[in-house]
Amino acid sequence: MTALNVPPHGGPDLPQERRLVTEIPGPRSREMFARKQAAVPPGVGTTLPVFVTKAGGGVVVDADGNSLIDFGSGIAVTNVGNAAPRVVERVRKQVADFTHTCFMVTPYESYVRVCETLNRITPGDHDKRTFLVNSGAEAVENAVKVARHATGRPAVVVFDHGYHGRTLLTMTLTAKNMPYKHRFGPFAPEVYRAPLAYPFRWPTGRERCAEEAAAQTIDMIDKQVGAENVAAVVIEPIAGEGGFIEPAPGFLPKIAEFCRANGIVFVADEVQTGFARTGHLFACEHEGIVPDIITTAKGIAGGLPLAAVTGRAELLDAVHPGGLGGTYGGNPLACEAALAVFETIEREDLVGRARRIGSIMLPRLRALAERAPAVGDVRGRGAMIAIELVRPGTTEPDPALTAQVAKRCHAEGLLVLTAGTYGNVLRFLPPLVIPDHLLEEGLTILEKAVIEA
Numbered sequence: 001m002t003a004l005n006v007p008p009h010g011g012p013d014l015p016q017e018r019r020l021v022t023e024i025p026g027p028r029s030r031e032m033f034a035r036k037q038a039a040v041p042p043g044v045g046t047t048l049p050v051f052v053t054k055a056g057g058g059v060v061v062d063a064d065g066n067s068l069i070d071f072g073s074g075i076a077v078t079n080v081g082n083a084a085p086r087v088v089e090r091v092r093k094q095v096a097d098f099t100h101t102c103f104m105v106t107p108y109e110s111y112v113r114v115c116e117t118l119n120r121i122t123p124g125d126h127d128k129r130t131f132l133v134n135s136g137a138e139a140v141e142n143a144v145k146v147a148r149h150a151t152g153r154p155a156v157v158v159f160d161h162g163y164h165g166r167t168l169l170t171m172t173l174t175a176k177n178m179p180y181k182h183r184f185g186p187f188a189p190e191v192y193r194a195p196l197a198y199p200f201r202w203p204t205g206r207e208r209c210a211e212e213a214a215a216q217t218i219d220m221i222d223k224q225v226g227a228e229n230v231a232a233v234v235i236e237p238i239a240g241e242g243g244f245i246e247p248a249p250g251f252l253p254k255i256a257e258f259c260r261a262n263g264i265v266f267v268a269d270e271v272q273t274g275f276a277r278t279g280h281l282f283a284c285e286h287e288g289i290v291p292d293i294i295t296t297a298k299g300i301a302g303g304l305p306l307a308a309v310t311g312r313a314e315l316l317d318a319v320h321p322g323g324l325g326g327t328y329g330g331n332p333l334a335c336e337a338a339l340a341v342f343e344t345i346e347r348e349d350l351v352g353r354a355r356r357i358g359s360i361m362l363p364r365l366r367a368l369a370e371r372a373p374a375v376g377d378v379r380g381r382g383a384m385i386a387i388e389l390v391r392p393g394t395t396e397p398d399p400a401l402t403a404q405v406a407k408r409c410h411a412e413g414l415l416v417l418t419a420g421t422y423g424n425v426l427r428f429l430p431p432l433v434i435p436d437h438l439l440e441e442g443l444t445i446l447e448k449a450v451i452e453a
């Protein structure tokens with residue numbers, strides 16, 4: 001890809017500015033939202049009811065002509081930016097050549113190239129295999145299938161605050177009842193939950209968090225399940241929906257070590273943390289963790305639906321022919337998009353860019369925490385950053401304040417997302433190509449919203 005003219009922010013040629021021409025949402029969006037409410041069940045929620053017509057770089061443009069600053073990236077998906085030029089070019093060519101054959105019927109090269117690339121760039125230099133599916137949940141579900149098949153064991157261990165998807169198995173793996181599990185049971189059997197090393201909320205303090213949480217996890221596995229019955233431990237290296245919780249340093253290595261010693265497949269769910277988001281290609285790299293299986297999705301293909309299961313060759317090769325797959329898995333448009341994403345991350349140094357975003361955001365948020373006692377914790381790595389809002393001087397969650405701050409940001413044209421088991425976390429996931437001036441402007445809006453609320 002030589003003559004590609006990449007705009008500095010890496011998106012379509014949209015003015016990189018915040019621009020409010022109506023209230024948020026404006027009349028056109030409100031009209032479409034009324035139609036949405038009549039046609040789509042309320043179970044499919046809406047964070048911010050503006051209807052999008054264009055997006056790129058650090059902005060989302062709505063049907064009323066408002067241009068909003070994007071601190072969400074469609075939930076950590078458009079790391080390379082929306083309608084990123086290389087993605088557009090590759091997908092445009094592919095859509096004209098062929099749109100589907102089913103890789104299991106007649107294969108095509110792009111699928112294999114995506115797998116070769118993931119085998120190379122994921123942590124660890126052992127022999128790996130990859131196969132492709134459509135969503136993060138499907139990837140996690142397949143990782144469990146592979147682990148069970150390869151080990152011949154039934155049990156799966158997951159953690160407090162974990163999020164792994166919405167299918168029967170993955171909602172069972174997910175920790176939070178409302179809204180993900182409520183009245184959707186009965187759940188899948190043989191799923192066991194362990195404590196997560198959550199530094200801000202560990203009863204005996206941050207210093208003892210990693211060691212005690214690991215000891216409790218190992219004790220739970222040994223006493224309640226039996227290590228020899230456990231197929232897989234599934235964990236996000238940074239809990240995403242659970243509130244951007246970085247496990248206390250030392251916790252992940254201890255769990256990985258225990259898995260290795262007991263023949264348990266260590267599955268890192270990097271669906272949200274992957275592809276440069278945290279200032280490494282994968283969040284496991286922060287502590288040098290080499291997972292047996294890694295699941296990826298969200299940031300992999302610039303918004304086209306794609307997900308992957310990558311793991312040790314001997315595990316993935318254990319499954320009989322025909323045991324893995326799906327009609328659409330590794331769709332050719334999505335594979336081309338993924339190849340464009342890999343190239344963009346490398347050529348535009350988006351790993352470095354994620355670190356820079358963190359180095360701009362974290363100091364300003366820490367300064368905000370000094371001024372606003374409701375900001376109980378500031379945390380995150382790279383461009384995966386969060387603040388946790390509490391009643392001043394305590395760790396008591398304040399979800400009402402959190403919702404209020406998010407609402408104020410939305411009204412000012414800053415798209416932010418909330419998260420957390422207690423609904424009291426504001427999370428920031430800007431596209432890695434967001435220009436600095438929009439990042440700074442977004443932070444100013446956020447600071448004002450927190451102070452005023």
Ligand SMILES: *Cc1c(COP(=O)(O)O)cnc(C)c1O
Pocket residue numbers: 134135136137138140163164165166236240241269270271272297298
């Ligand atoms: C979003 C997410 C999933 C589920 O991905 P879908 O594509 O929505 O099915 C699984 N695990 C983690 C860590 C996620 O953030």
